[in-house]
Amino acid sequence: MNSEKVIFAFFIVLALTLNFGFFIGGMDNVEHHNIYELYAALVISLISTVLKVGDRTHLGAVFLATSLVADLQLIAAAIVWGMTEHVVGEALGGHSLATVVSLSGGALLANIISVVLLVSETIAVRR
Amino acid sequence: MPNLIYILFRRLRSPLVLLILVYAISIIGFVLIPGVDDQGKPWQMSFFHAFYFVSFMGTTIGFGEIPYAFTDAQRYWTLITMYASVISWLYGIGVLLSVFQDPAFRQQMKTNSFNRRINNIRESFYIICGYGDTGSQLAHSLSDEGILSVIIDPDEQRINDLEVDDFRMPPVSLCADGSQSEILEMAGIKHPWCKGIITLANDDTANLTVAIVAQLLNKELRLIARAETPEAESNILSFGANEVINPFETFASRFALALKSPSLYSIYEWTTGKSGQTMKEPPKPNPGMWIISGFGRFGRSLYDHLEQDDVPLRVIVSDRKQKGIPSGSVIGAPTEATTLKKAGIEDAAGIIAGTDNDANNLSILMTSNELNPELFRVARQNADKNSHLFQSANLDMLMQRGSVISNTIFALIRTPMLGDFLRIVSRFKNDKANELVSRIIGAVQDDVPKLWELCVNKEDTPALFKVIKDQRVLVDDILRVEEWLNTSRSNEHIAALPLFLKRGKGNVLLPENNRIIREGDRFLMCGTHDAHESMLRVTKNINLLESVLLGERVASGWLWRKFTDKKRKVKCVDSDGYEETLIEKEIKK
Numbered sequence: 022m023n024s025e026k027v028i029f030a031f032f033i034v035l036a037l038t039l040n041f042g043f044f045i046g047g048m049d050n051v052e053h054h055n056i057y058e059l060y061a062a063l064v065i066s067l068i069s070t071v072l073k074v075g076d077r078t079h080l081g082a083v084f085l086a087t088s089l090v091a092d093l094q095l096i097a098a099a100i101v102w103g104m105t106e107h108v109v110g111e112a113l114g115g116h117s118l119a120t121v122v123s124l125s126g127g128a129l130l131a132n133i134i135s136v137v138l139l140v141s142e143t144i145a146v147r148r
Numbered sequence: 149m150p151n152l153i154y155i156l157f158r159r160l161r162s163p164l165v166l167l168i169l170v171y172a173i174s175i176i177g178f179v180l181i182p183g184v185d186d187q188g189k190p191w192q193m194s195f196f197h198a199f200y201f202v203s204f205m206g207t208t209i210g211f212g213e214i215p216y217a218f219t220d221a222q223r224y225w226t227l228i229t230m231y232a233s234v235i236s237w238l239y240g241i242g243v244l245l246s247v248f249q250d251p252a253f254r255q256q257m258k259t260n261s262f263n264r265r266i267n268n269i270r271e272s273f274y275i276i277c278g279y280g281d282t283g284s285q286l287a288h289s290l291s292d293e294g295i296l297s298v299i300i301d302p303d304e305q306r307i308n309d310l311e312v313d314d315f316r317m318p319p320v321s322l323c324a325d326g327s328q329s330e331i332l333e334m335a336g337i338k339h340p341w342c343k344g345i346i347t348l349a350n351d352d353t354a355n356l357t358v359a360i361v362a363q364l365l366n367k368e369l370r371l372i373a374r375a376e377t378p379e380a381e382s383n384i385l386s387f388g389a390n391e392v393i394n395p396f397e398t399f400a401s402r403f404a405l406a407l408k409s410p411s412l413y414s415i416y417e418w419t420t421g422k423s424g425q426t427m428k429e430p431p432k433p434n435p436g437m438w439i440i441s442g443f444g445r446f447g448r449s450l451y452d453h454l455e456q457d458d459v460p461l462r463v464i465v466s467d468r469k470q471k472g473i474p475s476g477s478v479i480g481a482p483t484e485a486t487t488l489k490k491a492g493i494e495d496a497a498g499i500i501a502g503t504d505n506d507a508n509n510l511s512i513l514m515t516s517n518e519l520n521p522e523l524f525r526v527a528r529q530n531a532d533k534n535s536h537l538f539q540s541a542n543l544d545m546l547m548q549r550g551s552v553i554s555n556t557i558f559a560l561i562r563t564p565m566l567g568d569f570l571r572i573v574s575r576f577k578n579d580k581a582n583e584l585v586s587r588i589i590g591a592v593q594d595d596v597p598k599l600w601e602l603c604v605n606k607e608d609t610p611a612l613f614k615v616i617k618d619q620r621v622l623v624d625d626i627l628r629v630e631e632w633l634n635t636s637r638s639n640e641h642i643a644a645l646p647l648f649l650k651r652g653k654g655n656v657l658l659p660e661n662n663r664i665i666r667e668g669d670r671f672l673m674c675g676t677h678d679a680h681e682s683m684l685r686v687t688k689n690i691n692l693l694e695s696v697l698l699g700e701r702v703a704s705g706w707l708w709r710k711f712t713d714k715k716r717k718v719k720c721v722d723s724d725g726y727e728e729t730l731i732e733k734e735i736k737k
Contacts, residue, residue, distance in 0.1 A: 057176075060195060064172040071165050075158035103196040 032069040033139055036091065037132040039065055044125045051113055054122060056102070063095040066128070069135075080142060087135045094128035151256055159247045163240035170236045174202045174229035181225055185216045206233030255323075259334070262322045266298065266336045269320075273298055274561060275335050276319075277326035277358050278348035279306045281532035281550035282374065284313070286346065289558040291317040298335050300326040327357035329365060337365050344370030344390075346557055352380035359387045370564070372557050376445060391567055393556050396449045399547045403500075403526070404453040406431055406545075411581035415573060415588075419566055419599060420559040431544055433524035436497030437462060441482035441512050443470060446502040446528050446547075462491050483511040488519055498524030498544075506534045510541060563599045565672045569648040572657055587658070591645035592676050599647075600680050602626075602671040602687065609687035616665055621697065623671075624661040626686055628696055642682050644675025 039062035046053025070088040073081060098121045105117040113121070178198035185191040193201070197215060204211050205226065218226065247253055273296040276283050283299065287310070290297045299321040301307055307323040324331045326347065336342045347358040355373045362371050371389040375381040381392045406413040410430030417430075438454065440447050441464040451474065454461055463477040464487060480487035482503070493499065499516045501509035506529060513525050526545040529538045538546055559566055573584070588597060606613050615621055627642055649656040649663070650670040656663075659671070673683065686692050 056195065057179075060172075060176070060179075064168060067168050068165055071157075071161055071168065075154050075161060077154055099195070103194075106194065107196045 029069075029072055030139060032065060032072055033132075033135050036062065036065045036069050036088075037129070037136050040091070040095070040125060040129045040132050044122060044129050046122075048119050048122055049115070051118055054118070059095070059098060059102070059121075059125065062125070062128070063092075063099055066091045066095055066132070080138060084135060084138060087131045087138070090131040091128040091135070094124050094131065098122075098124035098128070152253070152260060155253055155256065156244075156247055160240070160243055163236070163243045166236045167240055170229070170232045171202055171206065174206070174225075174233060175199055177225045177229065178202065178222065181219075181221050183216065183219050183222050191216065202229065202233070205230055206237060208234060258322065259324075262320060263334060265320045266334065266339065269296065269336065269339065269341055271296055272341050272343045273320075273336070273339075274343055275300065275332070275337060275345040276348065277301070277345070277354075278350070278374075279303075279310055279321075280348065280350065282553045283348045284310075285532075285550050285554035286348070286557055287319055288313075288315070289554060290561065291315040291319065293558075293562060295561065296320070298322075300324055300331060300335055302326070327354050327361065329361045332358070332361055332365060337362060337369065342366075342369065344372065344561070346372045346561075348374045348553065348557075350376075352376055356380060356384055356387070359384045359389050363388045372560060374553055378449075391557075391560055393553050394449075395547075395549045395552045396446045398556060399552055400446070400449040400453040403450060403545070403547075404457050404459075407433065407454070407459060408457050409576075409578045409581055411578065411585045412573065412576060414585060415581065416570065418597065419570065420556045431524070433544070434497045434522070436460070437492065437495065439464060439488075439491050439493060439496050439499045439516075441499065441501055442466075442503035442509075442528075443473060443477075444502070444504055446504075447500075448472075450500060450502065462496075464488070464491050483508055483515060485515050485519060488512075488516055493519045493523070496520065496523060498526060500526040500528075502528045502547075504528075504530055506530050506537070510537060513541060513543065559599070563601050563672060565601055565648055565650060565670060566599065568650070568655060569657075569672055572648075572655065584658070588645060588647075588674055591674065592643050592679075596677065597674050598677055598680055599672065599674050600683075602646075602669075602673050602683065604665055604667055604669040611690040611693045612665065612687040613667065614690060615693055615697065616667060619697070621665045622661065623659055623663050623665060625697055626665070626683060626693075627661065642675065642679040644673050644679035644683060646671050647674050648672035 039058060043054055043058040043062055066088065070085070070092055073084045073088050076082070076084065101117060101120050101124065102113060105111055105113050111117070175195065175198045178193045178201060179195055181193075183191050183193060201214060206229075213222075274290065275298045276287060277300050279287065279299050279301040283301070287297050287299060294317055296317055297319040299307075299310060299319045301310075301321075301323065302325045304323045307321050310319070310321050322331070322335065324334075326332060326335075326349075332345070337345060345358070345362045347355045347362075349355050349358070352375055355375060359371060359373050362369060367388070372391045372393070373384045373389045375384055375392050375394045376396070378394065378397065381394050381397070384392050402413060402416055405416065410432065414430045437460040439462050440450055443451070443463050443465045447463065451461060451463060461474075463474055464482040465473050465477050465479055466481050468479050478487060478491040480490065482488065482501070488499075493516055499513065501512040503509055503512075509527050509529070513527055516523055517525065524545075525543045527538060527541070527543050527547065529535070529546060529548045532548075532550050535548070538548075573581070576584070603609065604612055604616065612621065612626065623646055627644060646659050647657070648671070649659040650672075651666060651668070673680075675683075686696060
């Protein structure tokens with residue numbers, strides 16, 4: 022067992038689960054989407070990106086790309102949320118909520134790809 | 149380039165993770181800790197405000213407690229996170245700086261920038277392996293001539309010296325071992341603009357390795373190598389080197405030439421010497437016995453060459469046990485007067501101080517000068533830094549190992565045909581060599597002679613290339629340019645002499661003035677600087693060339709040409725007739 026691999030897999034899977042947790046729920050119901058969950062998803066996604074940088078293999082490059090996509094989507098979601106509440110000065114809901122949730126949905130897709138890659142890599146090792 | 153980013157991020161991984169964690173924990177703390185607004189009502193910081201506050205706190209910008217004054221609980225948290233964030237920033241920056249200081253990283257950075265510069269080269273260049281005394285002199289000569297060089301040397305100190313040195317055309321340099329194939333490949337051995345590779349290492353095996361690698365990677369490349377022993381010389385030559393220069397052999401054969409055929413000696417000296425020097429009278433030592441002190445590689449090759457020409461010789465050796473000492477040699481320290489007297493210095497014609505120690509060589513010559521002031525004194529100079537010492541010693545002849553190699557190589561680079569020319573000339577008898585020297589001196593008179601090549605092709609001489617397709621042009625025609633450039637001058641020809649012509653596989657020495665110029669011809673010309681300039685102009689400028697050929701000024705504009713066309717046709721018939729007779733003459737020859 023390699024502790025580096027454990028940490029790596031932990032962050033990748035955690036990024037997916039947190040992202041999924043935030044995404045699940047009605048598109049129009051603020052109650053279903055917890056801001057802390059979005060925050061946690063963003064932080065974990067950033068950490069997993071840093072862990073992936075510096076891997077020179079082809080698989081490592083794809084890992085990095087999917088992670089960057091997830092980061093971008095989650096940061097965009099956070100910005101939309103912050104803009105709505107602080108700059109526009111409205112409570113989140115309707116169109117802005119739908120935007121936030123759908124952006125996190127995009128990030129979810131990227132995270133799923135990441136996990137699929139992780140699993141396929143593990144299977145290829147056959148140990 | 150991607151290498152660098154990978155190395156950087158791998159080293160920065162833990163500081164970056166730490167920074168993200170510290171920020172995340174600080175932000176979540178501020179969001180969770182209850183605060184009060186300006187009216188004393190409970191208020192909770194949003195992520196937006198928390199991120200804003202942590203950002204300016206962590207970077208020590210510190211705008212204050214925004215948006216409302218903090219409660220004591222918030223201040224406690226600020227106290228903790230303040231130090232945590234500053235420490236993690238310092239840690240991150242520290243790691244970043246240490247990565248940039250890392251020798252491996254810096255070497256990688258230098259290699260990358262070297263690679264980029266090589267890839268961006270869009271002019272002819274030469275690769276030089278080895279930047280010692282010789283390499284440095286050669287690099288300076290090349291840069292003065294405006295030729296780019298790429299320099300590789302495994303010694304970091306030398307590369308640092310190079311970067312500090314003043315160059316008109318700064319060379320591209322890398323601190324690496326040139327005998328490795330990937331280094332040579334990186335230096336552009338397969339680069340389309342690479343004209344040749346010159347290997348100048350002190351070590352013969354290193355030169356041999358470079359020669360082999362260069363030959364394997366790029367067969368077409370011009371390869372010039374230095375060798376210290378005859379065995380290495382023939383070995384490198386067998387690997388397809390175009391020229392191998394053995395400094396001791398070169399000097400010894402020159403010296404023998406100076407005694408045997410002074411004219412040939414001056415041709416060699418002048419063509420491969422420093423550029424910009426006038427043709428000197430060859431030295432004239434008295435006939436008699438020569439004393440060679442020091443019997444290393446230098447002394448040995450001198451002995452071999454002089455013995456072949458039946459020059460009476462005596463060798464002074466300090467070490468009795470040395471192998472292959474010729475009979476009749478004097479054993480003893482050559483710096484002492486008694487040893488020199490024993491060798492017969494009073495009746496000798498000259499002395500050659502050829503030990504590998506500069507101080508000893510100077511001492512030998514000083515002592516022998518006291519014993520016999522009439523002596524012809526020759527010295528071997530080992531280190532470049534002793535130049536001024538040897539210069540002030542006022543010697544008759546000086547062998548500087550570095551300059552012998554670098555000047556010869558430089559001449560071969562500037563005028564590649566020189567090698568073939570000298571090989572043919574070296575077989576000349578004395579009177580033929582004398583004639584050649586007097587013709588060169590006659591052509592350039594008192595001016596400084598210069599050597600250059602004239603290649604008849606589309607790139608170098610576009611005008612000439614175009615004209616010879618339609619009409620016959622003689623060597624004489626391009627030499628006649630002077631009267632058109634400067635009408636006030638009375639002499640008809642420019643001060644230049646074609647020394648050598650290469651046409652296909654044939655070689656013509658001193659081509660006649662009425663020879664017809666053909667496409668692909670390569671001339672080795674010698675003449676004054678002005679002559680070179682005017683020849684460049686006439687072979688590149690079609691108007692000028694046509695004026696010279698027709699014997700009158702030709703209009704340069706299209707309209708004016710139409711007007712003068714009729715006149716020209718009449719003239720053309722005349723000149724054709726003139727040339728026809730010349731061709732017949734040539735055929736008869």
